[in-house]
């Protein structure tokens with residue numbers, strides 16, 4: 001951005017964000033205190049909130065922006081409706097912005113919600129002014145999505161879909177339970193505001209608060225707390241380095257319901273071709289980042305040169321053992337699958353595998369102890 005004059009304000013967005021925020025923080029509690037809510041309000045709030053957020057995380061983000069898996073048309077239709085309900089623009093527009101975000105992350109002139117422009121800008125400020133007016137309808141980075149009929153249908157009818165879902169769903173529930181205002185407040189407004197800000201946190205907080213186990217070349221962070229509010233998108237440091245992975249939280253203990261949804265759908269035949277990053281690549285990235293951090297930290301010590309040499313030597317050793325291990329593991333799996341190899345050869349392979357596995361474990365331990373000293 002050059003010059004001191006800021007681009008014009010987008011009054012429609014300002015009106016939507018501000019009015020919904022005021023209603024959610026003032027009218028929603030007031031109504032609750034004076035008239036009260038029932039269990040049906042809470043249940044439908046959770047259902048609608050999850051529907052919106054998962055449509056964004058699994059649909060807009062991991063399916064359409066990053067193509068990390070393929071989905072049956074029925075699921076894509078659901079995501080398209082849920083995305084309009086979440087009121088975050090069309091999937092085509094969202095994905096186009098998001099692909100630019102990944103390609104030019106932290107570049108204040110190109111990244112549409114660059115975290116380097118501060119919390120406010122990356123959270124919501126970028127949507128309040130016409131920062132990208134001249135490229136607003138340029139979807140040339142999403143030619144693949146333009147072949148998806150559901151994406152194009154949703155893009156064309158985004159406004160009527162957004163209105164129909166945001167008003168229609170709460171009104172329908174209001175008619176069923178006999179509380180029109182209550183449902184409009186909770187399933188309409190409160191759900192929208194919380195869904196908005198929990199998604200926006202991924203652009204703001206997930207680039208500010210957390211650890212960087214895989215890379216420090218961009219601002220993205222891993223944050224388990226944020227993962228809870230964002231349906232698993234809090235593991236953003238991992239996501240920015242391996243964006244083609246359908247998972248964000250790769251370990252079983254990491255909270256990533258978006259991943260669980262995509263995986264469960266694959267058992268039902270609704271999703272397929274789930275892409276994962278090879279373990280070797282992940283481990284290498286992690287070790288490399290640990291080396292970078294440790295090297296930086298020893299550089300100020302009196303025996304920096306020696307320490308650095310030791311670090312690099314240990315790192316090289318680790319890389320070799322890692323490659324060896326994954327290599328023999330692959331061989332073993334192939335042999336098992338093909339079932340061509342002799343029993344004798346297979347048992348030899350197994351012995352080598354066990355050896356390399358324990359070699360790697362020992363090397364990893366000594367590596368971790370070394371870098372822990374300079375972390």
Ligand SMILES: [Zn+2]
Nearest residue numbers: 098102239243
């Ligand atoms: Zn992404």
Ligand SMILES: [Zn+2]
Nearest residue numbers: 202203220236
């Ligand atoms: Zn990001």
